[in-house]
Amino acid sequence: MSKHRAPVRPRYGRMAVLGSSLAVTLIAVLGGTGVLPSTADDTTRDVASDLAGAARDTATTPSESPSPSTLEEPDAVSAPAGNASGAAGAEKSSGGTAAAEQERKQALRREKALPPRSGDGRRVVFSEGRQRVWLVDGDDEVVRTYLVSGSAYDNLDPGTYEVYSRSEDAVGIDDSGTMKYFVRFTEGDAGAAIGFHDIPVDDGKRVQTFEQLGTPLSHGCIRQRRSDAIRLWEFAPLGTTVVVTT
Structure with missing residues (x-):
């Protein structure tokens, strides 16, 4: 029974990153020797940024996207704590409102008393x-x-x-x-x-x-x-x- 090796997927992401690094280095060297115009520093940053963005886009293919379990999620502990605090605050506020309403009714009864x-x-x-x-x-x-x-x-x-x-x-x-x-x-x-x-x-x-x-x-x-x-x-x-x- 013949054995087949699994096909090797090209590491496009790594290749792109390596290529972008070489390009940045080359631009920096040329700028330092005066071959490029005096605005080379700005050009270097712009090109480097564009190449880095392209490298990220290439590297992040659907098969290599982060797993949902690694995405940032709300704090499972702090959210209920916040809700509990809110509930406690609401209860305290309700208690204060109830007390104020009770006092208002008592004052009204006193006012209306003969x-x-x-x-x-x-x-x-x-x-x-x-x-x-x-x-x-x-x-x-x-x-x-x-x-x-x-x-x-x-x-x-x-x-x-x-x-x-x-x-x-x-x-x-x-x-x-x-x-x-x-x-x-x-x-x-x-x-x-x-x-x-x-x-x-x-x-x-x-x-x-x-x-x-x-x-x-x-x-x-x-x-x-x-x-x-x-x-x-x-x-x-x-x-x-x-x-x-x-």
Whole structure:
């Protein structure tokens, strides 16, 4: 049985590299002896670079390409560690957000809590210091609470009052605007009625913004959003108790 030797593949890559080395050497020698122009140094670098690139292209044939296992891959250890760190950070952030949200809810509950010594039974409570109104039912449960704008002047004394007059439409003193759902419970020193109503409109514009609710801005009455004014109007018929606290 005859034996055949495996065909020997020409080492084109090695031959190309060897050829490029000889060419570079020859160019350098000629440049040094003055045979080539004074720009030989630049030419030498350019030719050497081109020959080296050609040698690499020739040497790297498909049969000699790097195995996928030798290619650079992401760090198998650092990636999960980074993910774990990110997860821990997200958990910490979530915990911080949850704590902040819990604190916000507690602060909101404190803000909406009825003032101390604000009466009992079915009533409307207004706090001058907190610029807030509470509608409280007969079981002493708050059915609605919201920010308002009370008087900017010291013309309403704390105490217990009752609704004595109501007007769905009204005009402010000195023609200071029109208002709706006016629920009156007392009078100021000059005899002008004091009560709850929506934000007055003057010359087609509200005299204050919704964002300003919570700040005392009126001449004596308690200004509300239209929706809150309607709710109080429905909640407080004649004779309803109104408690004003500090």
